[in-house]
Amino acid sequence: MRKSKSISITIVGLMSGLVSMVPTTEAEAGFTPIDFPDATSSAALDIDSAGDIVGRYVSAVDGNTHGFLLDRHGEFTTIDAPRANFTVAAGISSPGDIVGNYRLRGEPLMVRHGFRLSSDTFTTIDPPGSVFTNALGINRRGDIVGRYCTVLPCLPEKQHGYLLSRGEFSSIDVPGAAGTSAWEINDRGEIVGGYQGTDGRSHVYLLRKGQFATIDFPGAIDTAPALSKGGINSSGDIVSYYCAAKPCSLNNDSEHGFLLSDDEFTTFDFPGGHATAGFGINARGDIVGSYNDKSGTEHGFLLNPE
Numbered sequence: 001m002r003k004s005k006s007i008s009i010t011i012v013g014l015m016s017g018l019v020s021m022v023p024t025t026e027a028e029a030g031f032t033p034i035d036f037p038d039a040t041s042s043a044a045l046d047i048d049s050a051g052d053i054v055g056r057y058v059s060a061v062d063g064n065t066h067g068f069l070l071d072r073h074g075e076f077t078t079i080d081a082p083r084a085n086f087t088v089a090a091g092i093s094s095p096g097d098i099v100g101n102y103r104l105r106g107e108p109l110m111v112r113h114g115f116r117l118s119s120d121t122f123t124t125i126d127p128p129g130s131v132f133t134n135a136l137g138i139n140r141r142g143d144i145v146g147r148y149c150t151v152l153p154c155l156p157e158k159q160h161g162y163l164l165s166r167g168e169f170s171s172i173d174v175p176g177a178a179g180t181s182a183w184e185i186n187d188r189g190e191i192v193g194g195y196q197g198t199d200g201r202s203h204v205y206l207l208r209k210g211q212f213a214t215i216d217f218p219g220a221i222d223t224a225p226a227l228s229k230g231g232i233n234s235s236g237d238i239v240s241y242y243c244a245a246k247p248c249s250l251n252n253d254s255e256h257g258f259l260l261s262d263d264e265f266t267t268f269d270f271p272g273g274h275a276t277a278g279f280g281i282n283a284r285g286d287i288v289g290s291y292n293d294k295s296g297t298e299h300g301f302l303l304n305p306e
Contacts, residue, residue: 031270034288034300036068036076044070044288044300046091046137046184046231046280053288054079054089054098055300067100081115081122089117090229091137091144091184091280099125099135099144110152116144127162127169136229137184141165145172145182145191147227155179156196156227163191174205174212181227182207184280187234194227194240202227204240217242217258217265225255231280231287237261239278239287257289270301278303 036042036057044055051072058065067079067089079089081102089100098117103109114125114135125135125144132154135146144164151158161172161182173180177195185191191207202222204215217223220242224230230240238260245254255275257268269276273291280288285305290298 030304030306032302032304034070034302041298042068042300043290043298044279044302045089045229047282047286047288047302048092048096049094049283051282051284051286052092052096053300053302054092054100055288056088056090067098069098079117081113086112088134090135093138093142094140094187097138097142099138099146101134101146108152110154112154114144114146114148125164127164127171134181135164136182137231139185139189140187143185143189145185145193147181147193156181156202159196159227161191161193172207179227180205183229183240184231186232186236188236190232190236192230192232192238192240194224194230196227204230204238206232206238215260220244221246221254222248228277229279231278233281233285234283235261237281237285239281239289241277241289257287259287261285268303270299273299276301 034044038060039057040060042057044053047053053070055068056065065086067087069077081087083104084102085105086103089098091099101112101114103111112132114133116123126133127148129150130148131152132149135144137145147159147161149158157178159179159181161180163170172182174195179196182191182193194204197203202225204223206213222243224240225243225248232238241255241257243254257276257278259266270291274294276291278287278289287303290300292298
């Protein structure tokens with residue numbers, strides 16, 4: 001995992017339209033660290049069926065956040081939206097389309113735009129009225145999910161999830177929730193995300209055939225704190241992370257990754273890591289995410305199933 005190159009391609013489109021629309025075991029073997037060369041921090045956010053991985057890193061050279069693609073052959077490619085000084089690659093589909101978010105040079109620090117990168121072409125994704133958009137997941141059909149806000153700062157309790165399918169946006173809001181985020185959509189159209197409950201806690205949800213189901217790790221203080229991210233594969237396996245004790249932060253040992261498969265939870269922690277989060281899972285069961293070392297530096301990882 002030593003090679004790297006960079007791509008920066010023209011933004012060519014703007015999508016619009018809005019339609020309104022809800023005891024564990026330990027696994028430590030099989031971890032591989034993922035660190036972009038010469039980065040001060042890295043995180044792996046999604047993985048496709050072929051083993052290609054996308055994520056983000058902070059450059060030691062310019063101090064900016066960049067997206068990356070790590071292909072199955074171990075070659076890194078930097079992904080920068082044109083004229084942007086902040087880019088994150090958050091999701092990848094089996095055909096290789098990538099989604100994420102960016103901020104243009106000169107824009108306020110809190111502003112974000114979603115994007116889709118397909119056949120070397122960037123397309124901007126901004127739901128109508130949004131001032132902050134993350135595109136987080138994409139399936140084989142090209143359906144895209146994410147989160148957006150119409151006011152800044154885009155706090156968890158102000159967020160709305162969305163589905164972009166065939167050029168039309170649909171908002172996703174868990175009934176009664178203070179805020180909702182949509183993370184990933186699989187090829188069956190099942191959506192996994194997070195929401196802020198009226199109890200002040202973070203929860204994971206699964207949206208299947210129009211019905212919401214809440215997912216809470218047993219005994220957790222929060223499941224996916226701050227509605228961060230998680231993933232779902234074509235079999236319906238779900239990954240994310242949970243907080244076992246306050247304070248809930250990736251800078252302490254209260255954060256642990258989890259896999260939910262066949263109604264059974266499994267925790268996973270990067271060996272020697274300070275905190276672990278699962279962000280994406282593919283059809284083979286390969287999991288990607290991030291962990292913090294004891295100094296607080298974030299690193300990506302790949303976890304292969306046994």
